Amino acid sequence: MERIAHLQSVGGILSVLAKISRRPRYAFLVLQLVAEIADDQGHSGPFVRRGNTVVLLRDWLCSQLLPLSEQNVRRAALRARVAESLxxxxxxxxxxxxxxxxxxVEEHVRSAGRTNVSRAISDLVRAELVSRHYAGFATNHCNRGGGRNAVYVVPYAVRCLLGRAGQCSNQVTEMGLKAATPIRTDRSAVLQGELFGARTSSNGQP
Known part of the structure; x- marks a missing residue:
């Protein structure tokens, strides 16, 4: 986390992303969304509950970013390409x-969206603005991630800069954000039954 130790502002986050990501503004939007739904420990995922619906975090991120791909000219060009292929x-x-x-067209847009989100998350991990681990059942699967889904963690200092840490005691100084431990409360765990239920309903991949 050495890279984020001296960040002083949102502009600093953008500067870091500009050096690492080919799409820094898109990666920043993903970071904001992940921080927006993070709990008080900075954890987001593996699922997002909206009303009575539970979806994979990556699918939720895709749905939030869909408006970026809905410009009339781009969508018309995509539709023409799809019509030709079909x-x-x-x-x-x-x-x-x-x-x-x-x-x-909808399937193409969502598939591209999932790929874009995965690339953005990888950029954020390289920038040390997000860490990633997996949650769920360990299964006898040829893919080590099989049966598990990603959880993204936004460091406390980054959430402070984004204004997403509800009890941020850090102070910005010339040397950047001082290291501090956030005040934590109990975090509700995702029930194992919900892991399977959401996985079945969303048909998403880790």
Whole structure:
């Protein structure tokens, strides 16, 4: 965490990301969203509950960032490319073809979104602005991450700079943020039953 020890402002975070990420502004948006739903220990995920719905954190991040891909010109160009790739599956019926194209475009956008979020998180981890571990059942799976889902942790000092630490006692000085331990409260654990329930409903990957 040496890199963040001398950060003094949000501008410092952007400066760090500009050196590490090809899309620093996008990575910063992801950081803000992760910090927004973090608990008092800075943990976000592996699932996000919204009302009666539980979704994987990465899928929630994708849904929050979808407006960035909804510009009319870009979406029209994407739709044209998808229509060309699906030419052999189109029936000539405008209504049926519209349903097919809408579903294909939506899937393409969400797939690209998941990839973009994963890259942004990797940039944030390299910048030491976020750490990452996995939660869930350990399963006999060829993929070491199989059956588990990512949890992202935003350091206390970073949450202070973002204004997301509810009880921030740190003071910004010429030397940057002094190290401090946040006041912590009990964190509700995700029940194991919810791990399987959300995984089944979201069909997401770690």
């Amino acid at each position: 030419a052999d599956r189109l029936t000539g019926d405008p209504q049926l073809d519209a349903i097919t194209l809408d579903a294909a």
